[in-house]
Amino acid sequence: MSRSPRPGRLLGGAAAVCCALLTTACTTMLQGNAVSVFDDPFRVAGMPATDGPTGLRPSAEGPTRDVADSDGGDIDQLAASAISDIETYWETAYPETFDDEFIPAKALISWDANGFDGEFCGEDTFGLVNAGFCYSDRTIGWDRGELLPGLRRAFGDMGVVMVLAHEYGHAVARLSGLSGDDTETLVAEQQADCLSGSYMRWVAEDNSPRFTLSTGEGLNGVLAGVISFRDPLLNEDDPDVGYDEHGSAFERVSAFQFGFTDGPSACAAIDLREIGQRRGNLPVLLPEDQTGELPVTEDSVRSIVDAMEILFTPTNPPALSLDADTAADCPDARPSPPASFCPATNTITVDLAGLEELGAQSAPEDGGQLAAGDNMAYSVLVSRYMLAIQREHGGVALDTAEAALRTACLTGVATVKMTKEVTTPDGNTIALTAGDVDEAVSGILTNGLAASDVNGETVPSGFSRIDAFRVGVLGDTERCFRRFP
Structure with missing residues (x-):
């Protein structure tokens, strides 16, 4: 992700990698019955999502x-x-x-x-x-x-x-x-x-x-292995650009x-x-001498939220609170730190320290494999805004398995919308950079927060979570509501 103030341009750092071992999701798993035999949140490509x-x-x-x-x-x-x-x-x-x-x-x-x-x-x-x-x-x-x-x-x-x-x-x-x-x-x-x-x-x-x-953690581990063999993140002036390209x-x-x-x-x-x-238009290369990392700060969080308001133009934009303790006061949703959405008050509450930790890059000596960086955090923040979009849309529950996958899908839509620079009211410019999508995918697989419902609950299968995100990347808002009613 990048954010550049006027005048000039301040772009942040390259995607690094996190620990090679697939981490356990921070979210809890939803229980219930799916409504569609084609998009059953508790199945993986038609198979039951089970551990074993x-x-x-x-x-x-x-x-x-x-x-x-x-x-x-x-x-x-x-x-x-x-x-x-x-x-x-x-x-x-x-x-x-x-x-x-x-x-x-x-x-x-x-x-x-x-x-x-x-x-x-x-x-x-x-x-x-x-x-x-x-x-x-x-x-x-x-x-x-x-x-x-x-x-x-x-x-x-x-x-x-x-x-x-x-x-x-x-x-x-x-x-x-x-x-x-x-x-x-x-x-x-x-x-x-x-x-x-x-x-x-x-x-x-x-x-x-x-x-x-197993189609639960077993398949999640295989997907983590696939992610680990992605192409390295390169700048536009790197001599290896275009050589032996395998894919993100x-x-x-x-x-x-x-x-x-x-x-x-x-x-x-x-x-x-x-x-x-x-x-599509997803960025593949970083600008010369830039790294694509936008440090998680109060200003950057406000800029992301402002960008979402510009891109989705809700009639009643959600409020933003940086008082993490107030998330527990929501009468109709449980906290989902480090970012929570309260439907009753239409408020996104951010635990800034927790979000900063989520968006941190791993040290090179950690020898990790999964993509880690700023957009592992920002995609979670965006996902809470997508819950506000669902609230305004109406007619859908926010605390179901379908809501979790719908949120992942809409987060994919938002990700693509940010491939074009968005100028916020304070004059900053927000834009997606190379590596950001891979960071979002890694987060969706490992912690599931960007693919969780209003209570921070997700579905068992990382495969299904990533698939829902891809539906959004390749589709639009209405497709997400049709696919996950």
């Missing part, structure tokens, strides 16, 4: 593939099991989708990035902390020394499986002709994200003989969700035009 076992089954079938150059250790056994399982899926899904015979990857190769005697795809593997599909010889390889153990620590067994399912997605895309030598990296990567999502759906449906995946967290999670929801056939629709439509 996630990872390698205790009595899992062993791997069917051998691994070249393996040390025989536990991480290579997990990887070999993952590849074997992924191939079990594609043995059926591939001919059903592409009407052709499935041909497995030619070989599997393991290396230790700390060692000196490995080679993959013609490249020395010393320092190669990566996994990949080699187009030239149809092999799949991975670093057992740093990459896969780190993924397992951060995201569990399914973090490892997710990465290998992505790499196998490249193999499937090449085999089927979805991608070729002239396919842009951006397209190929998101096709692979999509194809990995279709495999993960198969696991979540309890079809896998080796792995399980918002784009990559969206592609994964397409495959999870609609199966591998949906992945054929991903091309430059589709990605461009999904990206």
Whole structure:
């Protein structure tokens, strides 16, 4: 986010990352019955949103593939099991989708990035902390020394499986002709994200003989892993601009969700035009020498609220209070710190210290993976304003599961509206910057506050919360009210 006063321009900092481990949501989970069989808040792409076992089954079938150059250790056994399982899926899904015979990857190769005697795809593997599909010889390889153990620590067994399912997605895309030598990296990567999502759906449906995946916290962890592989945030003058572009967290999670929801056939629709439509006017690069971070202060909070009034023009704009203690006095809603909305008084109450903490960047030495920064806080503030918009709209409850997802959706609408600079009455200019959407997505997944109802309650599935946010990013206010009545 940026805010620039007249005259001149003061833009703030780059998106950093927060801790790699998926944090537990601060909000509580809603109970109740959904009103739509298509947009059931307690289901994930048609499946019940439940918690349960996630990872390698205790009595899992062993791997069917051998691994070249393996040390025989536990991480290579997990990887070999993952590849074997992924191939079990594609043995059926591939001919059903592409009407052709499935041909497995030619070989599997393991290396230790700390060692000196490995080679993959013609490249020395010393320092190669990566996994990949080699187009030239149809092999799949991975670093057992740093990459896969780190993924397992951060995201569990399914973090490892997710990465290998992505790499196998490249193999499937090449085999089927979805991608070729002239396919842009951006397209190929998101096709692979999509194809990995279709495999993960198969696991979540309890079809896998080796792995399980709950649609609650289990799938949330997989999504966190997908987010962790977003493109780094770059300035317009960075020499790496346009090189090896894979996509933002918002784009990559969206592609994964397409495959999870609609199966591998949906992945054929991903091309430059589709990605461009999904990206729209969302900023991708930061201005030269700027970082995109707007410190959370009383002035910045007032500027965001003023911007919302300009963009949504409510007849009765909500009041803003910075006295956090008054949130408990609301007669018809519970506090949802660090930002709360009281329908009875039409007031947004902000705990400034709490909001500042929510919007803080992680220190580089934390070695985190999820996007953290100012818009993890501002998206929560905006979401409380969106509750005021719902109150004025009328005809909808503010304390239901539908309200939680409607709020996420409207927050997506507001996010896009801020891609154009908004000049507030005090002469400041507010604008979305590159990285802000990824920060919002990370917050919606990890704490759910921007996807919560008036009492700060959300739905169990981060998948559903992000999906509702995307509906708003790609739609408008009325679409949110229609989708989540």
